Amino acid sequence: MTEPTWHYENFDTTGSAIGYRVTRKLDEVQSDFQKIEIFETTDWGNLMLIDGAVMLTTRDNFLYHEMMSHPALFTHAAPKHVVIIGGGDCGTLREVLKHPGVERAVQCDIDEQVTRMAEKWFPELCDSNDDARAQLLFDDGIAYMKNCEAGSVDVVIVDSTDPVGPAEGLFNKAFYESCHRALKDDGILVQQSESPLALLDLIRAMRTEMGKAGFDAFQTLPFPQPCYPTGWWSCTLARKGGRGFEFRESDARGKAFETKYYSADTHRGAQALPPFVAQALGG
Amino acid sequence: MTEPTWHYENFDTTGSAIGYRVTRKLDEVQSDFQKIEIFETTDWGNLMLIDGAVMLTTRDNFLYHEMMSHPALFTHAAPKHVVIIGGGDCGTLREVLKHPGVERAVQCDIDEQVTRMAEKWFPELCDSNDDARAQLLFDDGIAYMKNCEAGSVDVVIVDSTDPVGPAEGLFNKAFYESCHRALKDDGILVQQSESPLALLDLIRAMRTEMGKAGFDAFQTLPFPQPCYPTGWWSCTLARKGGRGFEFRESDARGKAFETKYYSADTHRGAQALPPFVAQALGG
Numbered sequence: 246m247t248e249p250t251w252h253y254e255n256f257d258t259t260g261s262a263i264g265y266r267v268t269r270k271l272d273e274v275q276s277d278f279q280k281i282e283i284f285e286t287t288d289w290g291n292l293m294l295i296d297g298a299v300m301l302t303t304r305d306n307f308l309y310h311e312m313m314s315h316p317a318l319f320t321h322a323a324p325k326h327v328v329i330i331g332g333g334d335c336g337t338l339r340e341v342l343k344h345p346g347v348e349r350a351v352q353c354d355i356d357e358q359v360t361r362m363a364e365k366w367f368p369e370l371c372d373s374n375d376d377a378r379a380q381l382l383f384d385d386g387i388a389y390m391k392n393c394e395a396g397s398v399d400v401v402i403v404d405s406t407d408p409v410g411p412a413e414g415l416f417n418k419a420f421y422e423s424c425h426r427a428l429k430d431d432g433i434l435v436q437q438s439e440s441p442l443a444l445l446d447l448i449r450a451m452r453t454e455m456g457k458a459g460f461d462a463f464q465t466l467p468f469p470q471p472c473y474p475t476g477w478w479s480c481t482l483a484r485k486g487g488r489g490f491e492f493r494e495s496d497a498r499g500k501a502f503e504t505k506y507y508s509a510d511t512h513r514g515a516q517a518l519p520p521f522v523a524q525a526l527g528g
Numbered sequence: 529m530t531e532p533t534w535h536y537e538n539f540d541t542t543g544s545a546i547g548y549r550v551t552r553k554l555d556e557v558q559s560d561f562q563k564i565e566i567f568e569t570t571d572w573g574n575l576m577l578i579d580g581a582v583m584l585t586t587r588d589n590f591l592y593h594e595m596m597s598h599p600a601l602f603t604h605a606a607p608k609h610v611v612i613i614g615g616g617d618c619g620t621l622r623e624v625l626k627h628p629g630v631e632r633a634v635q636c637d638i639d640e641q642v643t644r645m646a647e648k649w650f651p652e653l654c655d656s657n658d659d660a661r662a663q664l665l666f667d668d669g670i671a672y673m674k675n676c677e678a679g680s681v682d683v684v685i686v687d688s689t690d691p692v693g694p695a696e697g698l699f700n701k702a703f704y705e706s707c708h709r710a711l712k713d714d715g716i717l718v719q720q721s722e723s724p725l726a727l728l729d730l731i732r733a734m735r736t737e738m739g740k741a742g743f744d745a746f747q748t749l750p751f752p753q754p755c756y757p758t759g760w761w762s763c764t765l766a767r768k769g770g771r772g773f774e775f776r777e778s779d780a781r782g783k784a785f786e787t788k789y790y791s792a793d794t795h796r797g798a799q800a801l802p803p804f805v806a807q808a809l810g811g
Binding site for chain 1: 546588752
């Protein structure tokens with residue numbers, strides 16, 4: 246047994262860092278796209294890094310995965326066909342498939358190795374990979390959305406890494422146009438949108454690009470996420486067709502599955518943007 | 529100009545760390561109680577450390593100070609006399625004095641050097657130190673509450689460091705009994721209560737001790753706070769006399785002063801405890 250050491254990730258854009266006390270490296274693979282490492286921590290379960298950036302820990306990933314899926318799925322009137330771009334750890338897929346009305350959930354991550362590592366080190370997140378409604382693709386998400394049948398998808402979830410490297414193309418007008426085209430008229434796009442404290446400019450830029458692509462209503466929902474810069478994160482929902490963001494509150498309240506962070510009340514609570522965020526995002 | 533370096537704080541109890549990119553040390557003093565250091569950061573303004581622990585940064589302290597004051601003050605029907613135990617940086621005092629109904633606000637921090645350093649390096653937090661309603665004491669907060677006239681205080685705010693070292697005595701039944709005695713029948717005690725993700729046991733223990741001291745209703749409100757462990761923090765309110773936590777929502781909505789994080793909506797939102805927190809705290 247070696248002495249635990251501290252692993253830090255320095256975030257150049259925010260000027261802050263987050264670290265974990267790790268006991269040993271469990272695994273490492275260099276895929277065609279990126280380097281994936283798994284560490285064992287003293288308090289957070291297993292930790293996945295991609296190119297040195299913390300992706301998730303066993304202990305706190307439920308915050309992100311629940312908030313990337315349930316608010317959008319309970320805002321849509323009856324989501325049947327969901328596409329997840331990225332999301333290779335399968336945690337978002339698992340949450341999506343908790344909704345009994347979902348008939349088909351496609352997960353398209355460019356890097357199969359992320360899923361293989363998740364199966365090995367985060368098996369609980371892969372619980373639903375064998376669900377008959379699930380389809381796991383390992384392909385380019387940008388191309389997948391571009392070639393998607395028009396008006397065929399209810400919800401697109403963009404569960405990607407930061408807008409650098411492989412994920413850069415998931416944050417611009419061209420990609421959002423593909424999503425807009427693939428979505429039905431009452432469709433919803435939801436994307437992880439970084440820290441509402443430190444990266445408001447990025448959220449603003451995303452919303453602008455989404456607007457150029459034809460989306461006409463936006464909602465940013467903050468939530469805690471200790472493993473990402475500042476520990477405070479967000480997802481941003483975009484709608485087409487002039488629809489708002491009232492959600493199926495009674496369905497959320499009466500859902501037959503368990504969640505740890507998400508509830509009708511925390512969903513409603515997340516809609517209360519702090520004044521400084523609301524002001525920066527223009528109301 | 530020296531190269532920026534990274535300053536990390538390792539949290540042994542949570543097994544996680546938070547860091548800042550710092551450009552230089554601006555000041556340092558060894559007081560009778562602790563070592564206070566001020567660093568300049570690249571992105572977070574000035575940073576205060578006490579015995580190596582991050583206390584606040586210029587950029588994100590508004591989250592904590594607003595949430596330590598406004599929820600309690602808008603929950604009380606008409607707070608006139610407020611006591612702040614700790615709070616030497618004066619940020620909570622400033623928020624308290626934004627309430628025009630407050631007639632007297634006593635801040636009792638054991639360490640005058642914290643306030644001197646705040647005046648020098650966080651002058652904006654000390655804006656209200658000369659307010660005629662403010663009284664700054666540098667004394668033992670435990671003794672102050674013990675000797676406080678019974679039934680004289682509307683709100684006690686315990687704005688302290690972690691329950692180790694000088695602040696240890698602010699987290700037990702004896703101290704809470706003093707607070708209970710000093711408060712009027714409709715009084716409110718509010719205390720910073722650490723991370724709702726990593727330190728739920730501590731919040732539970734606090735509520736138990738508060739209960740033993742006679743408080744009969746509790747409310748824990750989570751909020752983001754990037755500079756503290758996990759980036760997710762909380763305050764816990766305790767009431768006497770069987771009163772609940774409905775707040776003066778229309779007053780909060782119509783308040784004549786500005787806040788960046790607090791609003792009637794974020795107050796309401798914070799009341800929606802995530803299921804795993806509600807469950808751990810027993811409802």
